[in-house]
Amino acid sequence: MEFKIIAEYFDRLEKISSRLQLTSLLADLFKKTDTNVIDKVVYIIQGKLWPDFLGMPELGIGEKFLIRALSIATGVSDDEIEKMYKSVGDLGQVAFDIKQKQQSASILAFLGAQKASKPLTVEKVYDDLTKVATSTGEGSRDIKIRLLAGLLKDASPLEAKYLVRFVDGRLRVGIGDATILDALAITFGGGQNFRPIVERAYNLRADLGNIAKILANGGIEQLKNIKPQPGIPIRPMLAERLSDPAEMLNKVGNLALVDYKYDGERGQIHKAGDKIFIFSRRLENITNQYPDVVEYISKYVKGNEFIVEGEIIPVDPETGEMRPFQELMHRKRKSDIHEAIKEYPVNVFLFDLMYYEGEDYTVKPLSERRKKLESIVEDNDYVHIATHIITDNVEKLKEFFYQAISEGAEGVMVKSLAPDAIYQAGSRGWLWIKFKRDYQSEMADTVDLVMVGAFYGKGRKGGKYSSFLMAAYNPDKDVFETVCKVASGFTDAELDDLQKKIAELKRDSPHPRVVSTMVPDVWLTPVLVAEIIGAEITISPLHTCCKDQYGEGGLSIRFPRFIRWRPDKSPEDATTSREILEMYKSQLKKIEEKPSDQNV
Numbered sequence: 001m002e003f004k005i006i007a008e009y010f011d012r013l014e015k016i017s018s019r020l021q022l023t024s025l026l027a028d029l030f031k032k033t034d035t036n037v038i039d040k041v042v043y044i045i046q047g048k049l050w051p052d053f054l055g056m057p058e059l060g061i062g063e064k065f066l067i068r069a070l071s072i073a074t075g076v077s078d079d080e081i082e083k084m085y086k087s088v089g090d091l092g093q094v095a096f097d098i099k100q101k102q103q104s105a106s107i108l109a110f111l112g113a114q115k116a117s118k119p120l121t122v123e124k125v126y127d128d129l130t131k132v133a134t135s136t137g138e139g140s141r142d143i144k145i146r147l148l149a150g151l152l153k154d155a156s157p158l159e160a161k162y163l164v165r166f167v168d169g170r171l172r173v174g175i176g177d178a179t180i181l182d183a184l185a186i187t188f189g190g191g192q193n194f195r196p197i198v199e200r201a202y203n204l205r206a207d208l209g210n211i212a213k214i215l216a217n218g219g220i221e222q223l224k225n226i227k228p229q230p231g232i233p234i235r236p237m238l239a240e241r242l243s244d245p246a247e248m249l250n251k252v253g254n255l256a257l258v259d260y261k262y263d264g265e266r267g268q269i270h271k272a273g274d275k276i277f278i279f280s281r282r283l284e285n286i287t288n289q290y291p292d293v294v295e296y297i298s299k300y301v302k303g304n305e306f307i308v309e310g311e312i313i314p315v316d317p318e319t320g321e322m323r324p325f326q327e328l329m330h331r332k333r334k335s336d337i338h339e340a341i342k343e344y345p346v347n348v349f350l351f352d353l354m355y356y357e358g359e360d361y362t363v364k365p366l367s368e369r370r371k372k373l374e375s376i377v378e379d380n381d382y383v384h385i386a387t388h389i390i391t392d393n394v395e396k397l398k399e400f401f402y403q404a405i406s407e408g409a410e411g412v413m414v415k416s417l418a419p420d421a422i423y424q425a426g427s428r429g430w431l432w433i434k435f436k437r438d439y440q441s442e443m444a445d446t447v448d449l450v451m452v453g454a455f456y457g458k459g460r461k462g463g464k465y466s467s468f469l470m471a472a473y474n475p476d477k478d479v480f481e482t483v484c485k486v487a488s489g490f491t492d493a494e495l496d497d498l499q500k501k502i503a504e505l506k507r508d509s510p511h512p513r514v515v516s517t518m519v520p521d522v523w524l525t526p527v528l529v530a531e532i533i534g535a536e537i538t539i540s541p542l543h544t545c546c547k548d549q550y551g552e553g554g555l556s557i558r559f560p561r562f563i564r565w566r567p568d569k570s571p572e573d574a575t576t577s578r579e580i581l582e583m584y585k586s587q588l589k590k591i592e593e594k595p596s597d598q599n600v
């Protein structure tokens, strides 16, 4: 398949922002894509060469390096390219301009008689970029430059533009996973109504390339029968939140399995023969960070092929007591993994089983999943089943909640034992409800928001970006809607660090997936996710979260304060607009329920 087709579609996609148009144009591109490269085309659209969970190296090409390759390919000096880059601000555009100029000059000079170079194919681009990403050791620098220069030499102006942007990690065609799922449903199912089948498959195997390949080869029927596959992560099941224990029991059908809610790192642990993989909350491959966990699982969990889930918790090796979550961060910062393991030992508390020896457990009720999980874990000091009770009693639930907190847990998870309480991969629902310590604020819980813009500070913070436009995720529209501007809670060091990140993420115009009425000093590509607490949620004409809901404006968080970064969350894992709406409604309810002398 010619790479030209992709470049032309990227050019068209970049110019539109309507989700509907994006989807149908993408579906069009999929129709034109050869079956044997459809997975590669999907990864390229996602701005990567392979899914993150493989833990394969990234391209990791700096701008200087890219300029060098462009210079070799075009004969224009590095200095000249650098100058053009400074004035244009987009290296892809610079590549386009240079190639365009050279092309018209050569056409004029040779009146088209010059021998055309062989057209670039997707296979060639993909293979060469794979070599660029994976070559290591002595001489690899030269090999990488040579390969990149070779591709750029053969590229048309438009191809060069998108090649450079891809390598630079700035593809900017504004397509999220949700849009890719829609387009796949249209191309291979015939319409949007097939979206639930495609989405379910993606929830069980979070690899859009793999899903596209199955669809292209076997059609929608084959996708219907898909099962989880050890080695490919399952999108995690997520919990709703409530603060009234009676309401929680009621919601799950009055009988619940109540687990401690551990405050560590979520780990989805896969065993496939003699291989063990650990995937994080955002499905990155974190196996290398936990060789101790790999060892414990292979020793103490029976079976040849399985997928289990649990929380990895720092513990005091002397007493077995839980240690604060921050210790995992310290552990990650240590360069010597063996030292890290010794200094910050961990235990695993398993709470679910999704696959066992060829059988899909996601479709079975929690009672069955838990029974099987208990039967495969051998008694030991390192891997445990989450501490739990089964109850229908509100007082027992409260007692257990306080016990959990006194032992260092964050609260409890109330889980439905109904016959249809399956593992809802990739979705947040009422089958699991989280009951957390109160943060002593009107806002009962923190939210995780995406940074989409930044403002310059005044006074002591003059000249620095010091307040930030934050947004919630709206999965229905696949966009980010603003909720607040946060300026407090950052340490000086965190602010300094953030300046560097902003330099990498800043852009002149809003990202196509950001919906905002406020205009910050710089827009940011939505990547950074921060945990935020505020005083309360109000309606404000300045913000766009759930704007269609209330005529006067969107929902906004008053007095927001930064708590910490959430590198374990992708922007699509941020708190959703609907969740903020639910929080707003329950806050209203709380105010209405207060005795009248307090309600002033």
Ligand code: ATP
Pocket: 238, 239, 259, 260, 261, 262, 263, 265, 266, 281, 311, 351, 386, 413, 434, 448, 573
């Ligand atoms: P979410 O994961 O729901 O988006 P979050 O990452 O902000 O939210 P919390 O709101 O603290 O996390 O709650 C959910 C997380 O709790 C899960 O992702 C999981 O890592 C953790 N957890 C701890 N103990 C359990 C348990 N027993 N069952 C399920 N999840 C648990």
